[in-house]
Amino acid sequence: MIWLSLIAFLTAALVAGAIIRFARHHARQYGHDMPQRFHHGHVPRLGGLAIVFGMGLSWLLGIASTLWDDPASLRMGEWAVFWFIALLPSACGGIAEDITQRLSVRYRLLLTALSGLLAVLLLQLRVTELDIPWIDQYLLQPLPWLGIGIALLAVAGLPHAFNIIDGYNGLAGMVALIICLALAHVALQVGDRTLAALLLSTAAATGGFLLWNYPKGLLFAGDGGAYIWGTVIAMACLYLVQRNAGISPWFPVLLLIYPIWETCFSAYRKLARGISPGVADALHFHQLIYRRIVRRTFDEDIARRMLKRNNRTSPYLWAFALFTVVPAVIFRGNTVVLIALTLLFIVCYVLAYLAIIRFKVPGWFQP
Numbered sequence: 099m100i101w102l103s104l105i106a107f108l109t110a111a112l113v114a115g116a117i118i119r120f121a122r123h124h125a126r127q128y129g130h131d132m133p134q135r136f137h138h139g140h141v142p143r144l145g146g147l148a149i150v151f152g153m154g155l156s157w158l159l160g161i162a163s164t165l166w167d168d169p170a171s172l173r174m175g176e177w178a179v180f181w182f183i184a185l186l187p188s189a190c191g192g193i194a195e196d197i198t199q200r201l202s203v204r205y206r207l208l209l210t211a212l213s214g215l216l217a218v219l220l221l222q223l224r225v226t227e228l229d230i231p232w233i234d235q236y237l238l239q240p241l242p243w244l245g246i247g248i249a250l251l252a253v254a255g256l257p258h259a260f261n262i263i264d265g266y267n268g269l270a271g272m273v274a275l276i277i278c279l280a281l282a283h284v285a286l287q288v289g290d291r292t293l294a295a296l297l298l299s300t301a302a303a304t305g306g307f308l309l310w311n312y313p314k315g316l317l318f319a320g321d322g323g324a325y326i327w328g329t330v331i332a333m334a335c336l337y338l339v340q341r342n343a344g345i346s347p348w349f350p351v352l353l354l355i356y357p358i359w360e361t362c363f364s365a366y367r368k369l370a371r372g373i374s375p376g377v378a379d380a381l382h383f384h385q386l387i388y389r390r391i392v393r394r395t396f397d398e399d400i401a402r403r404m405l406k407r408n409n410r411t412s413p414y415l416w417a418f419a420l421f422t423v424v425p426a427v428i429f430r431g432n433t434v435v436l437i438a439l440t441l442l443f444i445v446c447y448v449l450a451y452l453a454i455i456r457f458k459v460p461g462w463f464q465p
């Protein structure tokens with residue numbers, strides 16, 4: 099398992115380095131007028147390509163090891179192949195957008211939905227219960243297609259949630275790495291070495307990308323990276339809950355509540371202003387922290403000043419994610435506590451958002 103992670107890390111790091119070396123000319127096509135742009139200069143957005151290469155090679159070697167007597171007891175047979183097949187539409191859609199800048203949100207959503215459909219068909223993923231008796235008894239049990247629909251929505255939607263929080267150097271990548279490690283830990287606790295190996299390889303490939311992404315911002319994950327993280331994590335969460343009765347269905351909700359609620363809240367505030375949820379803006383939580391909490395750095399060079407503020411923003415959100423990931427792992431079998439902490443996060447998020455909007459952030463909270 100460790101050697102697979104090492105291969106994923108080194109492969110992703112080497113491919114990322116090659117992209118930085120040979121894709122600078124391609125990076126010039128990215129527009130300067132995008133509201134979510136908070137960097138200076140031309141930076142390739144093909145980090146997803148490096149991540150999928152690292153993961154793909156690692157998974158392929160894991161499958162080969164399984165076929166050859168499986169000395170590490172990984173059992174990465176056709177199940178891992180199906181996993182990769184389900185991932186491909188999302189990954190290809192995101193990377194295609196990063197290369198061409200012409201794939202509309204509608205088609206990308208269709209491709210992530212195709213990944214969800216493949217996950218349902220090939221991996222038999224579905225939500226069988228919510229651990230709320232009356233919902234389970236009167237909805238999920240008599241209407242099994244409803245559980246399939248929830249699984250499809252999770253795999254189709256989470257990639258876009260990660261794309262929304264992918265705004266600053268190291269932000270989405272580190273959040274994805276933390277969540278993958280948390281899921282791998284839980285998988286090992288329940289004896290699922292196969293899933294743990296897939297997740298550790300994903301985390302390692304992400305680490306290889308982060309080597310170039312934070313703090314210097316030489317390469318961005320792009321839509322491809324966000325879609326890969328979202329798809330893999332969504333499938334892992336569904337798989338863990340479905341096959342382990344001791345894990346509450348609310349465990350992945352608290353684990354992922356930061357990207358999930360960021361997406362829901364963003365859609366709400368855009369609709370409230372009469373704007374389509376698909377239109378990009380600069381009012382996400384991480385963008386407000388950049389604008390109103392992270393103080394300006396004094397540097398004569400504009401690019402360096404922007405880079406320093408960019409890098410100081412991400413740790414705020416890493417801590418934000420850890421506040422939900424750690425208790426989710428600790429209370430993974432306690433539905434009542436998980437629901438209560440999920441609601442607490444939502445309340446804290448809204449209050450913090452309103453405080454930043456109204457310039458009422460305590461002075462001690464600012465660096």
